[in-house]
Amino acid sequence: MIGVPLYMQLVKQIKEGINDGAFKPGDMLPSESQLAAEYDVSRTTVRKGLSLLFTEGYIYPVAGKGYFVKEPEIDQYTLYFNERKCIDTYANETKLLGVKLVNTNAELNREFGSKPKSFVMIQWLIYADKKPVAYDIKYLPYGKGKPTVEKEIHYATFPEVVAKHQSLFSIEKELRISAPKLTQELKETLHLNNEDPVILIKQRIFDANHKTIGYGKLFIKGEHCNLMAVSSYNMP
Amino acid sequence: MIGVPLYMQLVKQIKEGINDGAFKPGDMLPSESQLAAEYDVSRTTVRKGLSLLFTEGYIYPVAGKGYFVKEPEIDQYTLYFNERKCIDTYANETKLLGVKLVNTNAELNREFGSKPKSFVMIQWLIYADKKPVAYDIKYLPYGKGKPTVEKEIHYATFPEVVAKHQSLFSIEKELRISAPKLTQELKETLHLNNEDPVILIKQRIFDANHKTIGYGKLFIKGEHCNLMAVSSYNMP
DNA sequence: CAGTGGTCTAGACCACCAT
DNA sequence: TGGTGGTCTAGACCACTGC
Numbered sequence: 458m459i460g461v462p463l464y465m466q467l468v469k470q471i472k473e474g475i476n477d478g479a480f481k482p483g484d485m486l487p488s489e490s491q492l493a494a495e496y497d498v499s500r501t502t503v504r505k506g507l508s509l510l511f512t513e514g515y516i517y518p519v520a521g522k523g524y525f526v527k528e529p530e531i532d533q534y535t536l537y538f539n540e541r542k543c544i545d546t547y548a549n550e551t552k553l554l555g556v557k558l559v560n561t562n563a564e565l566n567r568e569f570g571s572k573p574k575s576f577v578m579i580q581w582l583i584y585a586d587k588k589p590v591a592y593d594i595k596y597l598p599y600g601k602g603k604p605t606v607e608k609e610i611h612y613a614t615f616p617e618v619v620a621k622h623q624s625l626f627s628i629e630k631e632l633r634i635s636a637p638k639l640t641q642e643l644k645e646t647l648h649l650n651n652e653d654p655v656i657l658i659k660q661r662i663f664d665a666n667h668k669t670i671g672y673g674k675l676f677i678k679g680e681h682c683n684l685m686a687v688s689s690y691n692m693p
Numbered sequence: 694m695i696g697v698p699l700y701m702q703l704v705k706q707i708k709e710g711i712n713d714g715a716f717k718p719g720d721m722l723p724s725e726s727q728l729a730a731e732y733d734v735s736r737t738t739v740r741k742g743l744s745l746l747f748t749e750g751y752i753y754p755v756a757g758k759g760y761f762v763k764e765p766e767i768d769q770y771t772l773y774f775n776e777r778k779c780i781d782t783y784a785n786e787t788k789l790l791g792v793k794l795v796n797t798n799a800e801l802n803r804e805f806g807s808k809p810k811s812f813v814m815i816q817w818l819i820y821a822d823k824k825p826v827a828y829d830i831k832y833l834p835y836g837k838g839k840p841t842v843e844k845e846i847h848y849a850t851f852p853e854v855v856a857k858h859q860s861l862f863s864i865e866k867e868l869r870i871s872a873p874k875l876t877q878e879l880k881e882t883l884h885l886n887n888e889d890p891v892i893l894i895k896q897r898i899f900d901a902n903h904k905t906i907g908y909g910k911l912f913i914k915g916e917h918c919n920l921m922a923v924s925s926y927n928m929p
Numbered sequence: 930c931a932g933t934g935g936t937c938t939a940g941a942c943c944a945c946c947a948t
Numbered sequence: 949t950g951g952t953g954g955t956c957t958a959g960a961c962c963a964c965t966g967c
Contacts (some may be wrong), residue, residue: 521945629925634888636915653874679872689865
């Protein structure tokens with residue numbers, strides 16, 4: 458047992474208790490001072506362990522009462538999404554179809570809260586093995602030093618493009634995943650048959666004041682889409 | 694400023710520094726003792742603040758060197774998925790189509806690591822406004838007290854069914870999202886036309902040893918699918 | 930070597946909760 | 949009133965880093 462910090466030993470034992478069912482969701486743990494006495498460590502060390510169990514989602518404290526075992530968040534998953542990496546065949550090319558100035562419309566009003574009147578629209582086509590597998594449309598409010606020239610735009614990920622002049626820590630993002638009806642434009646662009654399934658990922662980027670500063674749609678051919686989400690607690 | 698803990702004031706100021714760009718990803722923060730001197734607090738209080746910034750993903754410590762500003766995890770989202778709630782029209786009924794014993798096949802061998810020879814297959818149909826909107830197939834390895842009788846199965850979420858006799862903290866889960874080609878079975882079950890889009894969510898449940906203990910497929914009609922993922926850092 | 934973060938202690942005072 | 953968690957202090961020793 459050499460080298461294992463005391464607070465980690467406490468964490469391990471409490472996790473085992475929770476996984477075994479000795480502590481059930483809703484149960485109250487022994488108090489900090491009881492644990493300190495039981496494990497013969499200082500209250501500070503106990504607090505360090507309990508604080509770790511809190512950040513890992515196992516327990517929560519209630520001031521004046523005690524620590525309680527949480528209901529596990531069984532509906533919560535971690536999804537990794539990146540415009541480039543979510544397409545299964547990696548060795549792909551990207552082709553810039555065009556950069557246009559467009560006026561607002563019902564869809565853009567809805568997504569941007571009807572503020573801007575015109576937008577820069579950037580269209581990309583993503584290829585795998587010389588065949589088009591994804592179609593990407595991004596909208597940015599037009600004005601104030603946004604990338605309007607093709608040379609300024611490299612196919613970086615959307616958050617990077619949109620948040621070019623601010624910290625990436627201060628933006629919020631949202632993805633909505635659906636299966637769209639096929640439009641004629643889509644069928645032609647991606648060389649689709651009527652039965653070919655497509656995944657649509659709508660992405661919105663918000664600034665620190667929750668104002669939409671970017672909106673994008675990524676259409677991926679069904680068989681090339683690789684979206685995975687994972688959920689797990691750390692083992693004792 | 695009454696009532697704001699000292700360590701929170703430190704956290705706030707460092708977050709502002711990161712969001713402003715005063716501290717950039719890769720930069721090293723002042724040392725614990727420098728911060729303690731600067732803010733006139735104890736080293737313990739500084740550590741409490743820095744530890745919070747660490748768990749929130751802003752910084753990371755390197756022993757013997759210092760604290761560094763992290764690259765923000767721009768590809769990481771939180772996805773909320775629940776078999777019932779991901780269907781947009783809530784007031785839905787569910788109908789148990791059947792519970793069968795089936796032999797293994799290529800798909801089940803792949804998903805379960807070719808261990809079990811037979812499975813309990815549970816089929817559900819989910820309705821909204823009297824119309825079928827989703828089709829759900831779950832597989833559980835057959836044996837040892839698994840639910841084999843219809844009465845034992847209520848339409849709880851999959852993790853709850855599978856992990857009936859163990860702590861929900863000790864299981865891991867995986868979702869894979871795709872758009873499937875329509876089979877004849879699917880078209881008939883969900884009353885689909887050829888152009889109707891469908892989302893397929895494959896779910897796997899693992900036990901503490903990463904052995905698959907459940908596999909499910911949920912087919913949702915495109916227009917009723919409501920999958921959203923969010924990502925955000927906490928503001929200063 | 931001096932400086933860094935990592936661990937740990939033994940106190941202190943507070944606001945809140947239950948009785 | 950006594951117990952709980954929440955905050956904060958002033959130390960101590962350690963292993964590791966960089967010079």
